[in-house]
Amino acid sequence: MAVVVDRSGTLLWTGTTTVLLLYSATLYRRRSTAPTPVQERTLRNLRTWSVALFLVAVATTVDDVLQRYGQRYGGGSAQEQQIAMGTVVAQAAAVAALFLVARPGHRVRAATALLAVPPVVVTMGPNWFGLEKMRFAGHEASDLAVTAQGTAALCMLALFALGFVATAWRLAVDGGLLPPSRRHAGHDRVLRLRIAGPAVLLFVTVVGVCFVLAQHRNWLRVTWLSDRADPVYEIERSRDVVLEALWSVPHGQDWLAWQTWLLTGVAVLAVLRTWRAPGSVAPLDEPADRLLFLTFFTVVAAPTSGYFLADNAFTGVWLLLAMLGLYGVVAPFARRSVLAQPFEDSGRPLAESAGPGMRAVLLGKARAYRETHAELRRLDQGLFGDVPPKRSDLEHRLSALHNWPSAGGSDRLPAQVSVVDGALALGPRDTWWANGSRCARLALLPAVPVALLLVWVWNVRGEAWQTTLHDQFGLASLPLQLVGEVAMCTSSAFVLGALWRRLPGRRGPAKALPVTLALAVPPALDALVFRLTDESAANLALTVTALLFVLTVTGIAADFDTFRGERRYWQSRLGLLLSIYQMRYYSLQVAYLIAQILAMITIWEFFAAPDAPPERPASTK
Secondary structure (H helix, E strand, O other): OHHHHHHHHHHHHHHHHHHHHHHHHHHHHOOOOOOOHHHHHHHHHHHHHHHHHHHHHHHHHHHHHHHHHHHHHOOOOOHHHHHHHHHHHHHHHHHHHHHHHHOOOHHHHHHHHHHHHHHHHHHHOHHHHOHHHHOOOOOOOOHHHHHHHHHHHHHHHHHHHHHHHHHHHHHHHHOOOOOOOOOOOOOOOOOOHHHHHHHHHHHHHHHHHHHHHHHHHHHHHHOOOOOOOOHHHHHHHHHHHHHHHHHHHHHHHHHHHOOHHHHHHHHHHHHHHHHOOOOOOOHHHOHHHHHHHHHHHHHHHOOOOOOEOOEOOOHHHHHHHHHHHHHHHHHHHHHHOHHHOEOOOOOOEHHHHOOHHHHHHHHHHHHHHHHHHHHHHHHHOOOOOOOOOOHHHHHHHHHHOOEEEEOOEEEEOOOOOOHHHHHHHHOOOOOHHHHHHHHHHHOHHHHHHHHHHHHHHHHOOOOHHHHHHHOOOHHHHHHHHHHHHHHHHHHHHHHHHHOHHHOOOOOHHHHHHHHHHHHHHHHHHHHHHHHHHOOOOHHHHHHHHHHHHHHHHHHHHHHHHHOHHHHHHOOOHHHHHHHHHHHHHHHHHHHHHHHHHHHHHHHHHHHOOOOOOOOOOOOOO
């Protein structure tokens, strides 16, 4: 019953995601303008992937439930054969769903057919390899049986991995997320089997080696009291190798299926890039963009939540709560953003003039503003020569910088908004998509060490390392976990950049606070439930603090990138950053970053008991 509840929660999470994606596609279809061919492809991919995502989830979850049912009510010598048959059917359904989206070339399809031969042959004719006899007690598994079962397991893992890569490639290429081909100008890049094949082969080899090491380690742990000179010991050991290889197929299928949230992120980004509403200041301004953007936030950017007592029953509910968290944190405070402030004369919000022309004007005014303030500081300090400028002239020059040309004549910027504030409020690029993409790239540098820290916390520190060593896919999960953590950090930075013009605050670190608060909503709810279930919430606070650090550094980097055109006039980046923030603001930002690092260390020492690490959620990320 517990397995059914757990798998039902996984299906609820996947089904909710599928419904959100399909309804977003429907909203895009209701737009009055005719879609372009690129938009048609990305929207078709989104709809197809939505269905494929649910099919993959059904294939993996129902397979597990049936296997547990067979273990409990089945038995006999045919149980392993039933497991093998069910796994092949589920694997075929999952791979077919992936290739339905990928639509690969003939060479990839031929490689897929070739990889499918060993599993089918071994499953349909186990007696050809001595697998049928091995299932009776007292019969040793021959080298042929071990090789056949191991080859079939690796081929099935390679099938799923190849389908995963092909699907990601299709979604990224159709959405323009990959640069065009350099060899064939004007054409999209093509998935080459000579590149994808060795990559998948290397991946499967590494996973196989890690599996063999874990299986051997588990066998030694279980049989540490057994007599190794007894002939039964070798018989049981060979049988255990074959049975573990058999069970590795459904476990490996589940393991890779948990990574499909990455494919969902690629599909959503492709649609947001090609379908974003022209002229919108942020993705929350238009219904279709808003729903898809909120889905991206909760599936990709937000930490995994809703996993209690090793059960996924509430993950689907937490999915919706995370969406409400972001919208509830950002939307009410959007009117406090710099671009929401009105011009003094016309009363129009600054956002209505937030185009490329406004950026050029504001950057020029911002430089003059900083130079004039530098003159004022030198004047106050008596650093001018015999003929210092009049303070009234400098103040008049600063006041004139607030004048703004408009269609109806002259207008003025709000008194509480300086031209530097206005320039920084635009972000480093001209659209919300470009701002989000730029912030995601800027976040890569701080994201990598933070991801390494989180992987170490969840998978290496304390007793977690023993769990990793003895899990079939524990060691192989480490690089995938690293990729997932980097994707989470950079995706949260993309959210920061996309919402940049709607976020309150005048500097990047201040804009990072509401996004971090939205990211903290699911972990905070988790911590409340963990208090009731008596589970450890040690790593939740550390995860949120680490995300705050990444977003703060990204915000500072985005502010610097906004004035990148002035870099050539400064001896160092630090000098330009001091000029942008002024010494007082810069000192505050440095102290703020140091405080965040100290907070992470304090949380680490206070909460993280070395002998009792919490279990990492494994349902979606």
